[in-house]
Amino acid sequence: MIPLSGSVRAAIVAVGDELLLGHTVDTNAAWLGLELGTRGVLVVRRYTVSDESEEIAWAVRDAMRVAELVVVSGGLGPTPDDVTRDAVADLLGRPLQTDPDVLESIRVRFLEAGMQELPEPNKRVAQVPEGALKLPNPVGTAPGLVLETPESLVVLLPGVPRELRSIVDGSFDELLARRFSEHLPPTCSRTVHTSGIPESLLAQQVRGQLPEGAGVVTLAFLPDVRGVDLRFTVTSMEPAEAERRFDELERRLEPVLEPWRFYAKRGDLAEAVVEALRARSADLSVAESCTGGLVAKRLTDVPGASDVFRGGIVAYSNEAKIRHLGVDAVTLEEHGAVSAPVAEAMAAGAARVFETGAGIGVTGVAGPGGGSAEKPVGTVWYAAWFQDRVAVRGERFPGDREAVRERSAQAALLLLLRLLEGRATYQGPPRG
C-alpha cells in the first residue's frame, strides 16, 4: 500500500498460539497502538494468528494490502515453534543467512550468563533475511528486523514485552522518519475525564451542543464502570492550532461537561482528590461499609497519597459503626444502616477519629443478598465532610456487587471533590 499524504497506516500481526488460546493477554497490542499514535501512525487493523507459517504469511500479506507499516510481533525465539522469521523471509523472497555480528553478540550474552557453549537452537536467532536492517535489542538476543518492500515497511519484533518495547523506544523514531517523513502528520489529542453520567446520555448531550459535529476534530467516547473519557483528536494540524480548536470545543461543550468533568493527569478521580486535598493543605480519612476498603484502596493506589490520606475504618456491622465511628445507635435504629444520616455520621466520625479536615462515609447494599423492597440491592448513601460543611447523596446503582461497589467509591470521591471545590449544587444534606 502506498502512503497517502498526511497519514501513515499501520497493521499489527501478533503471532502466538498462547494469544489465541488465552494463556497470555496481549499487552503489546495496546502499547504499540499508543506509541505509534503519538508518532502520527494510525493502527487500522490487528491480526492475531497461530504459530503456523501459512497463517503468518496470510496475515502479513493481507496487512501489506491495507497498511504501509506492518509490525509483526512474536515468533523470533529459538524454539521450533518460532517460525515468523522463516515465514516472512519466504513470503518476501529474502533467503535467511546467518549474521556473524548477531551470532557473536548472542555468544557473548551466553558467556556472560555463565554458559560455555551456545546451544544449537539458539543459533537460529542469528539468522537474518537478505537485505534486512537490524534494530538493536538492548535486553534480549533477537534483534528487530526491518524489510523494505515497495508497498510496505515490514518490521519483525520479539513478542516478549520488555524486548519489544525497548526496541521500539530505541529505534522507531529514526526508522519512521526515514521512510515516512513527508507522510507523518502531527497528531494532537486532548482527553476530558467525566464521572457520574452514562455514556449514552453524555453522547446525546454532546450532540445536542454540536449539531453539525466537531469539524475536523474527531470525538471518541471511552467508557468504563468508573466514568467516561471524551477524547478529541486531530491530525495534520499545527499543535497551537489544534489546542485552539480543542479550547473552542471545550467552551462550546462547557454546559454539558461542567457538572461531570474532573482533571487528573493519569485520568484517575482518586488522583484528582489527592491533588485537591494537597492544594488545600487538607487531610482525609474514610469510613466504609458496603465498599469494604475500596475507597481507601483507590486513594492509596495514588503514589504519594500518604501526604494527605491518614487512614480508614471498614465498619461492616452496626456495632462497629457505633463503637469505632461514634454513629448514634438511635439514628441507626430509626433510619437503618443504609441512610443519609448514617452516611453523614460515618463521614464526620472518620474525620473525628483520625483528626482530619475531610472525611468520607459510604453505606449501602452491594448485593447479591441484603436487599429489601424499600432498599433494594444497589441502594447506596454516601457523604463527604470538609471543615464545617457536609454533602450527602443517595443513589441506586445498577450492576452486580462489583459494579455497585466501584460506582459507590467513584461517586463518593466525586462528591468530596465537589465539596472541596465549593460547588454549591452538591452542598447541604438532603435528608433521606
Next chain:
Amino acid sequence: MIPLSGSVRAAIVAVGDELLLGHTVDTNAAWLGLELGTRGVLVVRRYTVSDESEEIAWAVRDAMRVAELVVVSGGLGPTPDDVTRDAVADLLGRPLQTDPDVLESIRVRFLEAGMQELPEPNKRVAQVPEGALKLPNPVGTAPGLVLETPESLVVLLPGVPRELRSIVDGSFDELLARRFSEHLPPTCSRTVHTSGIPESLLAQQVRGQLPEGAGVVTLAFLPDVRGVDLRFTVTSMEPAEAERRFDELERRLEPVLEPWRFYAKRGDLAEAVVEALRARSADLSVAESCTGGLVAKRLTDVPGASDVFRGGIVAYSNEAKIRHLGVDAVTLEEHGAVSAPVAEAMAAGAARVFETGAGIGVTGVAGPGGGSAEKPVGTVWYAAWFQDRVAVRGERFPGDREAVRERSAQAALLLLLRLLEGRATYQGPPRG
C-alpha cells in the same frame, strides 16, 4: 466453513477504535480463548478492527471462511459509533427490527435507575436482526445475538467485559451443544489453584515429578500476579475416567503442590479464607498500612463475607498505628514501622479492637517512594493472628506499587489460611 468431526474452530472479531489506538487492553480475547478451549472449541484467528461497517464486514466474512463459530465483540452500544449490529445484519441480509421484549427490558432498567424517559439513542440497542436468537444479558441492556448461517454460527456480544462474560457463562454451553453436538469432543478439565510460587519454578518442579509428561492429559499454567493456576484438560474421554486420571496426576504432584495449593470455587483466595473462617465459626478483622484497604476490599469482594468479616483499620501513619491499633511506640521506634513486631502487633490489635478471633496485619514499602538501603521498595512484613497463635513473615516482592500491594494482600491471606488450617510450617513468629 463446515465443521470437521471432532473439532470446532472459532474466530474472534474484536471491534473498537479504542482497541487499535491502545486506549483499551483487550482482556476479552484471552478470556474467550480459555473459555472456548475448555468447551472443546479452538480459537484459530482473531481480527481486531475499527468501528467502521466495512471493516467489521470484512473481518466477519473472512472469519466465516476459516471458522464454524464466529464471535464478534463490541459495537452493540447506543452511540453512533456502535455499528456492529448494522454491519452484520447487512452482511448476512437480515434486516433489523425493533424487538419489543428487549425494548421493554431496557425501559424497566432505566426506570429502576430512576430515569423516567428512555433516551432515543438507547432504543437502538433493542434492534435485532431478523431471525436472530437472543442471549440474555444479566448485567447490561444489550443482549447477545446469534445468527445461524449454513457455514458458521455468528454470535454478537457486547464489548464490556462483565457483560460479555456473563452472557457466555449463562448461554454458551447450551448454544454450542445445540449446533455442534456431534463435533464437540467431550472435554473435561480440573483446575488446581496455587499461590506463593512463581510460574517458572512451579513448571520446573511439575516437570521434575512427571518426567515423561502427563500422558493424554494436557497441562497448562495460567499465571497472574496473585498466583498460578494449573489446569488439567482431556478431550474425548468419559468424565469418570477423566476424573480418575486427574486424581492420579494430583497424587503424583502432591509433594510439589501441597505447600502452595488452596481450594476455592471461583479460584479466589479470599473466598477460601472466608470459607475456612466460616467452617471454624471464627470472625476476622484486618489492620493495613501499605495495602491501604486492599485486604479488606478483597475479603468484602466475596458475597456473604459479612458473616465472618467484622471490619478493618487502615493505619498509614505511625500515630494511627499507636492510637487505633495499640501498637507500642517503643516497638515502632526500635524496629521501624516495616518490621515483624509491628506486623504482629497490628494483627493482634485489629483482633482486639474488633473483638474477633482472627486478625491480619500488613506493613511494607509499596513504592515508588519510601524505600531505603535497608528496607528497599517491595519489603513487606505481614502477620496472621488466630486464637493464641500468630504467624509472621517478611518478603521482598518484585514489581511496581500495584504489584507489590496485590502480592502483599495475597500473601497475608494465604498466611491466615495456613494458620487456620493448623499447618505447622507457617506457625511461630520468626522475629525479624
